[in-house]
Amino acid sequence: MARHKKKSLFTRKKVSKRKPTTKIGIPADSEWKSLAQFGSFLVDDDEGNQHKFNLNETAFILPPGLLPDQKHHPTAYWIGRIKEIRARNPEDVCLAQPRNYLRSLTQVWALVQWFWSPHEVATVIKSFDVSNCGQYERIYSDYHDYVSTASFCDHATVKSYDERSLDQEPFDDDYFFRRYDLEYRARRIFPNVSKSACICGVSYNPDRDQVMHFCSRPTCCLAFHQECLLMYKQYESSTAARARRLLECWPDTDKRLSVETLIRRGKGSGYSMSDPLHEFPEELLQTAQQQIVKGVQAGGVVGNVRSVVAARRLIYKTLIEGSTLPIDWMSQVDVDTAIHLQDEGFSVYLCPECQSAI
Ligand SMILES: [Zn+2]
Ligand SMILES: [Zn+2]
Secondary structure (H helix, E strand, O other), X not given: OHHHXXXXXXXXXXXXXXXXXXXXXXXXXXXXXXXXXXXXXXXXXXXXXXXXXXXXXXXXXXXXXXXOOXXXXXXXXXXXXXXXXXXXXXXXXXXXXXXXXXXXXXXEEXXXXXXXXXXXXHHHOOOOOHHHOOOOEOEEEEEEEEEEHHHEEEEOXXXXXXXXXXXXXXXXXXXXXEOOEEXXXXXXXXXXXXXXXXXXXXXXXXXXXXXXXXXXXXXXXXXXXHHHHHHOOOEEOOOOOHHHHHHOOXXXXXXXXXXXXXXXXXXXXXXXXXXXXXXXXXXXXXXXXXXXXXXXXXXXXXXXHHHHHHHHHHHHHHHHHOOXXXXXXXXXOOOOOOOOOOOOOOOEEEOOOOOOEO
């Protein structure tokens, strides 16, 4: 979509430069700097309601060819962030004139920083593989255009998704999200796609991949396709102490520290060594002992990373400090995100990087 847009914008820009006095087309850069700046603008909908858009808000923008009086699937719209707002004939805004009159005289424009679709990115970076992107995925570019505010349709939300973050906020599967940025002139994607890819070299597609297993060790923070772990024999046949081994994949350290070692190293001499974990609430333990997963069959786009990591961290901190669990621990751990996989009885998967149970 953007390629068509950019082509037509470029052509129209050149026309308006040749006829600078007509002031009907897209502003030239020189004219843009001379226009009055505003912090917000209003758009009327079909029913006469006014919608206010502010600087730095993100919006759906109608591409050429889509009829404004029809509803389209959200993915049919362009998405951009409003960086500046300027107007031609701004004095007319203040006059209580019929809407058509205002529209004809007043032209409000926004400088928009675009979110690109994966297909658009692939037109400028041949190696960018759209098959590994979700349908709601957008790539935040450093590419800007002047856009008439008459094309603005609605407010949009694009969630930031850091695949390697242990504290990623979950969001629903039909939210737009962004995990990469595009540097347009350099034709570069940040962060490097390969940095978060599975051992197969393929990155996570939340619309396609059924179950991804995540290793929460500080130097890993990577997710792997379940089928790749099986294919590369990254699992143990023994199910002994499965829950304990998952719990001991601590997000706080790369060292292999058992619960008992943590207590010995810390100040937790008050624990009953027969099973120190008995001291913890069952809901907290169950959360900490889950596999960390995400995917179509495993908790959606983001999965249970944050809640399981938070539970393991609380237990780790309590054990090594010899302290008691905070009274408000439930405000730190979402215990309702238990994800029960169909293969719950399966043996332990191993992280291909660090061999921890995942
Ligand atoms: Zn893989
Ligand atoms: Zn690992």
